[in-house]
Amino acid sequence: MSDSSTPGRPAMDNKLRTFAGWAVTLVLATVVVVGLVIGDSAPQDRVDALGSRIKCPVCQGEAIGDSPSETARAMVEIVAEKVAAGETDGQIVNYFTARFGDGILLDPPFAGRTLLVWLLPVAAVAGGIWMILRRRRQPVTTGSEHD
Secondary structure (H helix, E strand, C coil), rough: CCCCCCCHHHHHHHHHHHHHHHHHHHHHHHHHHHHHHHHCCCCHHHHHHCCCCEEEECCCEEEEHHHHHHHHHHHHHHHHHHHCCCCCCCHHHHHHHHCHHHHECCCCCHHHHHHHHHHHHHHHHHHHHHHHHHHCCCCCCCCCHHH
């Protein structure tokens, strides 16, 4: 036999190896997640992220980062200038909402007039669930009961 371990120990060695493998995997995954969360993003990454949040005023529901229009390109250049100047994402978004209103954002804020945009789908789903549950509770009647 080529097994150099003593009887009774292979099971423990396998358990220890498995545990060590999972521990190393968990540590590496934690390092990657923490690095992604707190790591500095490159300026172009920020420009791309902001460009995907701001709607092109010329195109129908398209982000400025994806739009081929001259207006969208000019807006992306403004975003890039503001990122290079050290402005925060919030300041840049506020710059555009001050000029165009909340409608310039592809994901409107959860406040004020746009509150209905967020709450109506939830209310519709809740109403649908309520109707389904109400129908399930009603007894089924057949025509033979009336004879």
